[in-house]
Amino acid sequence: MRDGGQGLRLLLAEIAGSIAKHRGPADLEEHCTALKAAIALVAETSGVLGMAAVQGDVRLPLANATEYLHMVGHVVIGWMLLEQAAAALGGS
Numbered sequence: 001m002r003d004g005g006q007g008l009r010l011l012l013a014e015i016a017g018s019i020a021k022h023r024g025p026a027d028l029e030e031h032c033t034a035l036k037a038a039i040a041l042v043a044e045t046s047g048v049l050g051m052a053a054v055q056g057d058v059r060l061p062l063a064n065a066t067e068y069l070h071m072v073g074h075v076v077i078g079w080m081l082l083e084q085a086a087a088a089l090g091g092s
Contacts, residue, residue, distance in 0.1 A: 008046055012039050015079045022086045031082055038075045045071065 016039060023032045045068060052060040061068075 005046065005050065008042075011076075012043060015039050015075070018079060018082060022082060027089055028082065028085060031078075031085065035075070035078050035082055038078060042072055042075055 015035065019032045019036050019039075022028050049061040049064060049068060052058075
């Protein structure tokens with residue numbers, strides 16, 4: 001929520017940029033599609049939890065904080081794996 005979620009928006013934009021960059025080779029298409037769906041879920045979940053917090057319901061974000069961080073962590077690891085796969089296939 002800090003700075004209106006600017007940090008998360010920047011992170012998701014970077015990941016989306018990688019997806020756009022590596023989309024095309026058949027070997028990576030399935031992974032790009034899955035990662036795109038995952039960042040959409042992170043954005044949606046962030047909105048729900050953020051809206052609850054703004055409306056004064058801190059219980060919902062706090063009750064889901066661990067799972068939320070796991071979800072975001074998995075997305076970041078998926079991003080790193082996409083970058084590694086692209087490098088292994090000769091992309092940049």
